[in-house]
Every structure is written in structure tokens, then in C-alpha cells.
Amino acid sequence: MIYKVLGVCSLAFASPLCAELQALDDAALSQLNGQGGVYLSGELSINREGGVLWETPVSNNPSTWAVNERSCSAAGAAVSDCGLRVAVRAEATGGWYVLDNIKGVFSFEGLTLRTRTINSGFEGDGARFNQDVLEFGLPNEIVFKDANYSFGVANQGGWRNNALTTAQGGDPSFQQTNIFSITIDGTTRVQGNVLVFPTN
Template sequence: MMKRLLIIFASFMPTYGFALEPLSAEDLSAVSGQGGVYLSGDITINENGGPLNVDGPSANGYSWQTSCTTASTDKRCGGRIAVNSGAGGGWLVLDNIRGRFSFEGLTLRTRKINSDFDGDGAAFNSDVFEIGLPNNLNYEDASFTIANSNSARPTDTGFMQTDIMTVNINGKANLQGNLLIFPTGAP
């Protein structure tokens, strides 16, 4: 019975022939399009442990964390990003990065700015890198510490760090807009 219905349905469908053909240079010049990347992600950092530490309970100094629960006595239990803030050698640090971050709809593309910006766009008349913020950013047991340090790694001799604040996030953030990154001239 099902086979008969499919044959009847197929007999009412028109038949079309499709073929791909190369475009001439003239035809191609009339085509416009957009390029870019659309990203979605689900990132979990240090779910099963963390990097080397100096403040933890290990008798040997530095160790690999095996527990990142809130009951853990280890004081350092997440990822670390350190950025040199200048010639003086100071470091701005995001430390103890851990938790789950997910997003959908982050876009990356280039965009030409040749108008607006209170008239400055016409004078600029160049490409910028545009990061389109995702509509939602979801956090689950996410946390990080903002700090300053005298070196990039906790394992460096004479390492000292001052924690400024720790952020703990659970929930959803609604984002809107774009971040534009403008090129600069050669140094």
C-alpha cells in the first residue's frame, strides 16, 4: 500500500533537469556575496583537575590538581592567561579559569568602513575585523580571578601575585552588538 502511494505521489511531481555550468568573467563580476564564519561552542575548562599550583596542600610544592570541587583545599584549580602589560614587566592575569561556557551565533568577518562614525568613516575608508556577539552566553559553575603578577608562570622564581577579585557566574548573559577591531599602522 505504501509503495503504491509513493508511486502515485511521484507521478504528480514535475521533473526538472539541473546542471552546473561555469560562470564567465562577465557573469562572475555581477555576483556579490558575503563571507564570514558563524560559530557555536560549548567549552568546559578543568572539569577533572587543573594546572600546577603553589598554594595547594601538596608536600612537594607544585602538583596537578585532581579535585576542583568547592570542598577542595587546593587554592589554584583552573586555567591561566597572563598578558604583559608593558615594558615594566607587570602581568595582568586571568587565573583559576574554570567552568562551562557555551554560546551560539558568534560571527567573524571583515567589514569595510567608509561612512558614518560622525564623518570619520569616509576618511578611514578601510576594512576592519568585526566580531558579532552571540545572542546568549551561558555559564555553568564558571569562575575566574583577576590579578596582577610579577611573572607569567607560578613556577617562575620569585613569583608573586595579588588577586584583585574573583568572579563566579551561573546563568545566561544576553549580548547585543558587534566588536570592531581597527588596524593600526606599523610600529
Template sequence: MISKLGLIVAVALALPAHAEMQALDDATLSSMNGQGGVYLSGELSINKDGGVLWSKPASNVPSTWTAGQRSCATAGASTAENCGMRMAIRSEAAGGWYVLDNLKGVFSFEGLTLRTRTINSGFNGDGATFNQDVLEFGLPKEVKFKEGSFAFGVANQGGWQNKALSVANGGDPTYQQTNIFSAKIDGSIRMQGNVLIFPQN
């Protein structure tokens, strides 16, 4: 007795299979419309356990640290804390530095999209004149943060230096940084809308 599954497999094997790639001519291709894009979801961990440039000292007293040590705990805290990532931007050749310091934590998102979009209308009539493709980033509906933190400030150098140590010990007494604000984020942020990036010749 042949089982139903065996009969289906036998019939499928007996049928001829024809699948062949066929080239499309220009007329056929020009009549087709396509739409592409990227839909991203993920989770990123940024220096959650500290970065690689500095090790965590035993105490939170800057004068006792070696050149390769740094703590990002608040001043006067009883214990030291690992430091996160640091990004620095200098807007003028002879100017100071804007810094995003101690950036760390975990954040996840779902539904970040990337696609091209043709702008040929709207924008108070400028869209019709523009009539070009732009990049469109669709913001995710929700971004979740876990133990996220950062500080924004200004500094006279891009890289961090320990001003409490002498030059012989790897310090730089001339180093200055003023944090304008700092934040700790734990929770979710709801977002909507998109960001358009216009090309420029």
C-alpha cells in the same frame, strides 16, 4: 500494478540530467554581489576538572604540598580544590605580570557571528575617509555559564610557584601574587551589539 513511488522513480530515471559547471567571464562576475560570514554556536569546557600542570594535594596546607601540587581552594578551607587554567601577561620587560588565574567552568553560546564590513560613512565623518573593510564580531544574544570561576591579580612571575616550600623542594620563597578580585559565575548573561576590529598598517 505499479505503485506511485515506483512510477515516480521510473520517470525520474527516464529524464535526461544535464548539470555542468560553467566558467563565468569577468563581466558576469563583476555584476554579482556576495556576502559571507560565519555563525557560531557551541559549548566550551575550560579546565572544569582541573588543569594538567598541578595535581590536587591531600590537604589545603601549602607547606605540605610537593612541587607538582597546588590547591585553589580559599585559604583556611578544609579540603583542597583542583586549579583551573592560568594566563599571564607582562606589559613591560622589567615589569610585573597581570594574571588571570584558576579559570575554569563551562560556558555555551549561540549566535556569535564573524563577517567583514565596509566602513565608508558615519563615525563623525571619519568613515568616509577610512573607506576600508573591517572585521565585525557580532556578540551572541545569550552566554550561559555553569560553575565558572576566575581570579584576576598581579604577580612577580608568570608561572605559579609555591612559596611555602624550600628551593630544594621546588618552591620559590620570593614568589608573590596579589589577587585583585575573584568571581564565580553560574547563570546567563544577555549581550547585544558588535565589536569592530580595524586594520592598521
């Protein structure tokens, strides 16, 4: 329910005056215009100190790892913690696309969420559409702190240690090829918005 102020609180001459709230009826409410939305800021830390599923081995020689150990550095390099893994399979019998070793800090300010009426533009399609859509306003800045991930293809969605035998809990048939790896430390400025259109 929406209320309107019928009085004013004042501190003039140190005499308190109180305001009374009264409910608006439907006729008065229909005369009001408002604008709603959500403005979000936040920080997301992903596996900054290493993940919970894999322990970091002492050596970066895969043949010496236990079943629950994994390093995300090349063999022979310094041992590093592993990050989050996301795998997507496009076809039932196809391979997997993976974002692997996702970790770091991602922060943003100014992500907005609101509804918007599309009733014009879009080369005439907006007038015919004439409905509300969901609008995500991109944040002004996205800050990355020691953020990284690798994009690759694999024959399985979950990661397995191919240096261990099946009896040790490994999977010698596991294959993954990383196509590129990204390390980001800095600020990115973005503009624009994303519209989500309803479907019947």
C-alpha cells in the same frame, strides 16, 4: 568557480529530470551580488576537572604539599582543583597581572565574522576611510556553567609554592595578591559588534 542552474529536477509523474550546471563567465559573474560570513556556536570547557600541571593535594596545608601539588582554596578550607593561569607583564621590570584558577564551561551561539565596508558615518570619517573592515558580531547569549577566575597581581608569571624551600622546588619569595574572584553560573545577553580596522 560559480555555477548556475540551467534546468530543474522534478519528481512530477515519477519521471526524473536532471539539471545541468554551467560555469559563469566574468561578465555574468560581475552582475551578481553576494554576502558572506561565518556564524559560530560552540562550547569551551577549561579545566573543568582540574588542570594537568598540578596534582590536587590530600591536605590543604601548603607546607605539606609536594612540588607538583597545588590547591586553589584558602589554607585550611576544603581542597579544590586549580584551573588555567594567564599572566601578563606590562613592563620589563614590573610585576605581573594574572588571571588565575580559570575553569568552567563557556558556551555561546551566534558569534559572527564577516567583512564590512565602511564608507559613511563616523562623523564623516567613514567616507574618507572607504575600506573593508573585519566585523565580529557578538553572540546573543553566553552561558556560563560553574565558571570562575581570580584576578590578582604577582611578582612572577608562573605560580610557585612559597611554602616549600628552594631545595624542595618551591620559591619562598613568590607573592601573589588576589584582588577579586568571580564565580558565574547563568546566562548573559550581549549585543553589538567589534570592528577591526586595517593599518598600513
